[in-house]
Amino acid sequence: MTAFCMPREPHKFRLDDRVIAALKQAAAEQGTSFNAYVEGLLFAHAKVIGKIPPDAEPLPETRGGKRKGAGKPKKTEGEAGAK
Secondary structure, eight states, X not given: OOGGGSOOOOOOOXXXXXXXXXXXXXXXXXXXXXXXXXXXXXXXXXXXXXXXXXXXXXXXXXSSSOOXXXXXXXXXXXXXXXX
16 A cells, blocks of 8 residues: 555544643744644654554655645746747
8 A cells, every 4th residue: 555545634632731832842843843743753653662564654745835746837038028
């Protein structure tokens, strides 16, 4: 099964506010989103305890950011003055 067959699903957790605050601060220091940071922590932990195979890779980042081929193509210098 490839990573593209395994979607991310929304889940709700009830956690201590101090834990949430600490994780948000750590995510900001790493320059990543809270969700991506927590997912990375949980993925690594699941590998350590043997619930995910050691050679498994996390799903690629699909949330936000610039995606290859997305948006309008840039105008070239020749096209810019053609109008």
